[in-house]
Amino acid sequence: MQDAGPLLEMLRSICGDSAVLTGADMAGYASDWRDMFHGKPLCVLRPANTAEVAKSVVACVGAGVGIVPQGGNTGLAGGATPDDSGRQVVISLDRMTAIRRIDSIGMTVELEAGVILQTAKEAAAAENRLLPISLAAEGSARIGGLIATNAGGVDVLRYGMTRGLVLGLEVVLPDGQVLHRLRHLRKDNAGYDLKQLFIGSEGSLGIITAAVLRLVPLPRHRTTALISVPDIAAAVRLYARAQDDIGEALSAFELISGDGLALVATHMGQEAPVKGADWYLLIEAGSSLPGLRTAMETLMEAAFEEGWATDGVLAESEAQADGLWSLRESLTEAEGKAGGAIKHDLSVPIPEIADFLQETGKMLRSMVPEARLNIFGHLGDGNLHYNVMNVAKADSARVNTAVHDMVARYNGSISAEHGLGQYRTAEWARLATPPEHDLTHRIKRALDPMGVMNPGKVVPLHD
Numbered sequence: 001m002q003d004a005g006p007l008l009e010m011l012r013s014i015c016g017d018s019a020v021l022t023g024a025d026m027a028g029y030a031s032d033w034r035d036m037f038h039g040k041p042l043c044v045l046r047p048a049n050t051a052e053v054a055k056s057v058v059a060c061v062g063a064g065v066g067i068v069p070q071g072g073n074t075g076l077a078g079g080a081t082p083d084d085s086g087r088q089v090v091i092s093l094d095r096m097t098a099i100r101r102i103d104s105i106g107m108t109v110e111l112e113a114g115v116i117l118q119t120a121k122e123a124a125a126a127e128n129r130l131l132p133i134s135l136a137a138e139g140s141a142r143i144g145g146l147i148a149t150n151a152g153g154v155d156v157l158r159y160g161m162t163r164g165l166v167l168g169l170e171v172v173l174p175d176g177q178v179l180h181r182l183r184h185l186r187k188d189n190a191g192y193d194l195k196q197l198f199i200g201s202e203g204s205l206g207i208i209t210a211a212v213l214r215l216v217p218l219p220r221h222r223t224t225a226l227i228s229v230p231d232i233a234a235a236v237r238l239y240a241r242a243q244d245d246i247g248e249a250l251s252a253f254e255l256i257s258g259d260g261l262a263l264v265a266t267h268m269g270q271e272a273p274v275k276g277a278d279w280y281l282l283i284e285a286g287s288s289l290p291g292l293r294t295a296m297e298t299l300m301e302a303a304f305e306e307g308w309a310t311d312g313v314l315a316e317s318e319a320q321a322d323g324l325w326s327l328r329e330s331l332t333e334a335e336g337k338a339g340g341a342i343k344h345d346l347s348v349p350i351p352e353i354a355d356f357l358q359e360t361g362k363m364l365r366s367m368v369p370e371a372r373l374n375i376f377g378h379l380g381d382g383n384l385h386y387n388v389m390n391v392a393k394a395d396s397a398r399v400n401t402a403v404h405d406m407v408a409r410y411n412g413s414i415s416a417e418h419g420l421g422q423y424r425t426a427e428w429a430r431l432a433t434p435p436e437h438d439l440t441h442r443i444k445r446a447l448d449p450m451g452v453m454n455p456g457k458v459v460p461l462h463d
């Protein structure tokens with residue numbers, strides 16, 4: 001930008017001098033959590049309230065610069081990282097951290113977009129309520145980011161994705177208007193459900209400044225098991241049986257590969273209590289009512305009898321259950337320490353997961369024999385993190401394309417829960433149908449005709 005001075009002056013007058021970061025102060029906001037995407041923001045803005053966000057948006061639009069909303073910066077698709085043009089302003093919500101109200105009877109919480117998920121969960125738990133979003137980044141991810149990415153995580157099996165929890169939103173639109181729909185209502189069919197436009201839109205249509213979320217009763221009992229299985233077909237059969245035997249109390253059904261656990265042992269120093277298999281399942285049930293342990297024991301006995309399980313442990317204490325979860329939650333970090341991977345966040349229909357994995361594995365072995373796989377994810381949601389390690393940079397694009405083509409053949413999704421950001425937008429554009437392109441561009445143009453909101457994310461710049 002030729003002269004950023006007047007815009008910086010205006011932003012300082014709106015938000016205060018200390019809320020406008022430039023130079024080295026922007027470092028933590030210019031790259032993503034994995035250090036994979038790097039940008040050069042014009043400045044980073046940290047407004048204190050919705051009015052400041054709205055005025056800042058008007059100022060940025062007037063100056064013709066792009067706006068990149070940012071929460072905890074833990075997104076895995078580069079959606080919160082600006083480009084390197086020096087013509088984009090990062091608007092961080094990290095100062096908007098008020099939990100305004102918890103209604104433990106109506107089971108709702110109203111909070112600002114910058115509240116960290118873990119803080120919100122602790123506040124809900126103090127009222128004997130659960131905010132059912134659980135992911136390894138919950139100590140950093142913020143409510144606005146979780147909504148903007150429609151985050152998944154390990155609670156989806158039982159409680160659904162973040163979208164299902166959002167009852168109301170406050171959003172600053174690209175023209176500076178504030179859409180104020182902070183209703184604590186479970187039922188509201190009065191016209192189009194406008195908030196849905198912003199959930200999962202990754203900051204490309206507006207800036208979420210506050211939300212009302214649904215809470216659920218805090219489960220008083222939980223039981224957690226780590227089980228080794230002979231193959232994926234057995235894991236899927238065990239999943240069907242768990243649905244029958246544990247029913248709605250089944251809260252997580254996670255798949256972990258033996259290779260993944262080996263990475264965790266090598267790079268994080270954490271040893272699993274069950275060893276020697278190609279595949280493992282981390283299964284959890286939770287409820288306000290007792291009796292879960294017996295149900296889990298019955299499930300495990302059936303699994304051994306049927307030959308669906310080869311070994312397993314049932315956590316004897318909360319600490320042991322936490323230890324089992326720690327193995328699962330360390331997979332991404334261990335992978336990073338081992339050199340990273342080409343990441344795929346895919347979903348396919350659950351009954352076809354075994355065929356998908358077999359076919360894709362065979363294809364990759366013939367394409368890149370030296371590749372190693374780190375596969376884990378939410379088997380109960382049909383969602384796998386299919387990460388391909390040890391691939392030369394020159395081969396990464398064709399590996400990515402080949403995996404996504406296979407996902408498309410299985411009528412799956414190339415982004416089950418992480419969004420498109422800048423990482424997958426081109427692939428989305430390659431695989432989307434003409435009506436999907438058309439409608440996506442029409443929605444973007446209708447809400448953001450100047451194209452200022454998170455340019456190039458979700459909606460391709462040139463299509």
Ligand SMILES: Cc1cc2nc3c(=O)[nH]c(=O)nc-3n(C[C@H](O)[C@H](O)[C@H](O)COP(=O)(O)OP(=O)(O)OC[C@H]3O[C@@H](n4cnc5c(N)ncnc54)[C@H](O)[C@@H]3O)c2cc1C
Pocket residue numbers: 033068069070071072073074075076078079080093113134135136137140141142143144145146147148149150151152153154202203204206207208209332333417418421454457
């Ligand atoms: C170790 C680890 C584990 C993870 N596990 C999971 C998992 O299991 N499931 C899952 O779904 N994700 C997972 N993630 C990804 C990430 O945590 C989620 O995508 C999370 O929702 C991002 O929240 P954030 O506040 O960090 O958003 P950011 O990274 O800051 O932003 C993400 C996107 O949302 C936009 N955005 C942020 N705030 C706003 C706002 N207020 N208004 C409008 N747009 C906004 C940004 O522009 C960007 O496009 C994981 C990440 C890590 C690092």
